[in-house]
Amino acid sequence: MNNHYDVIVVGLGAMGSATCYHLASRGAKVLGLERFDLPHAQGSSHGYSRHTKTVVYVDTPFEPFIERSFELWRLLEGETSQQILVTTGYLLMSDSGSWDQLRGKVRHEVLTSDEVAYRYPQFTLPDDYHGLYDPVGGLLRPELGIASHLIQALRRGAEIHGREAVTGWKETAHSVEVETGHARYSADQVVFTGGSWTDRLIADLGITLTVSRQPLAWVWPARNAASFDVGALPIWQIPAPEYDGEYYGFPMMPDHPGFKLALHTFGETSDPEHLDREARPEDEEEVRKCLRRFIPDADGPLTAMRICMYTRTADEMPVLDRHPAHDRVTVGCGFSGTGFKFSCTFGEWLAETALGQPNTIANDTFRFERLLGAANTA
The missing domain is CATH 3.30.9.10 (D-Amino Acid Oxidase, subunit A, domain 2)
Structure with a gap:
């Protein structure tokens, strides 16, 4: 198969666009697939502004991610000469x-x-x-953040397709095959960041979004x-x-x-x-x-x-993890209305995990395991 990549990212909203950016920044051959326009207003990352702040995340599993996010947003601004984060308090x-x-x-x-x-x-x-x-709180401009991540990924060699919906996928012994209405692709790894459409991917685990x-x-x-x-x-x-x-x-x-x-x-x-x-x-x-x-x-x-x-998710906490049944699949989902501010650093974690690299931030909480336990006792 000629259309082979290191990583395919499915869903290019807040999390998927950031994941493509971090993958491409690490030299990976990346394909990003999005069923809608880039960016779009069909999901959870439109509306011109999103909150970010630090005080409410102190002493929570989110604390290291929110600290890192401020660094990454400013780095992205430096690369793009765009004001994505507006400090307002x-x-x-x-x-x-x-x-x-x-x-x-x-x-x-x-x-x-x-x-x-x-x-x-x-x-x-x-x-x-x-x-x-x-x-240090402020507002983030979501459409600009998504566009900036995608543009920088493209400039680093990523291949990005809008209006190309995934119709099927399967994991083989040597790759993951992804099919759309246009073509069939393969990759060493796939990252699913399809937002509200991720439910079907994990339904067999007994987990509901x-x-x-x-x-x-x-x-x-x-x-x-x-x-x-x-x-x-x-x-x-x-x-x-x-x-x-x-x-x-x-x-x-x-x-x-x-x-x-x-x-x-x-x-x-x-x-x-x-x-x-x-x-x-x-x-x-x-x-x-x-x-x-x-x-x-x-x-x-x-x-x-x-x-x-x-x-x-059932406990209103996100999932950042490898799929328990598929070694070549990493999933980011269930961000429960608070995800955009973390997207730059959640995308970094997803990219590092897909590439098998050490994670900049340890993640012991946002795993499938906690939800699988609840699903099995329900």
Whole structure:
């Protein structure tokens, strides 16, 4: 077979694009396959902005990955002369919680409700709320991040195909064969980073990925619009206990009209092929509740809505691992609505693993084993 590669990457969203970049940077012969456009708005990595921050990951398995991610985003910016990470600070507002465990570990400030009101009068908080401020938090530009990873992979010799869906694959004694509607390819290794479409790959293990519909909204502030611009406002987060979730949002950027906010929760479930991508009145009402209660000056006319997806595992933790039944297959999936910020470093881990190289970051947690145990006892 002439179409032979060191590694084929299937699915070129956040994780797959970063994996192609890191593979090509290590001199591998890479083929990347994506069923949609590059980039696209059918998955979980569109909408102009994503959060990144450090304080919420201290003393968790994510901590070394988030630290590494800031290094890798800045390296990618240096290679591309693009601003992918915009430092804004991150403000978590809540009526509960203690952050004593952060002392001496990461830069942060704990603010009273009066201090939040003085510094950020855009928010109207009850007196019993307080704030946690992370000065290194910021927003990532997902479409630009994906495009930058892919362009740099291409410049390093990777072969990237958009609009070429994988229709089948099999592992042989000497390779993995991947078939599309256009051709048949082989590789020493394959990496599956198909997002919400990964479920079928691991169904035989008894592991289920749950896909949920996630609306995003933009409004034009009713008053004091300049106070919501980037430079005047951090990325932010406020609990939404009535939805068992959290509201979150971003300052306004010059490349899209409106103040973006959304509700982070695992809502209506769906198959990715049949996800309702049309915005509904109740989608808008969810964010209006936040605006009326906490950010009344921003409660202006709607400018846009978009629908993305979350894909979560049973414990809402990702999987980065070799497939338990296929030695030539590595899988990244189940990022549970928090994955984009880690994509540059998760892609690095997937590339190193596929090539059999030592991992820059040890990964003892994000393995199939924990889910297989739960599946076998269910």
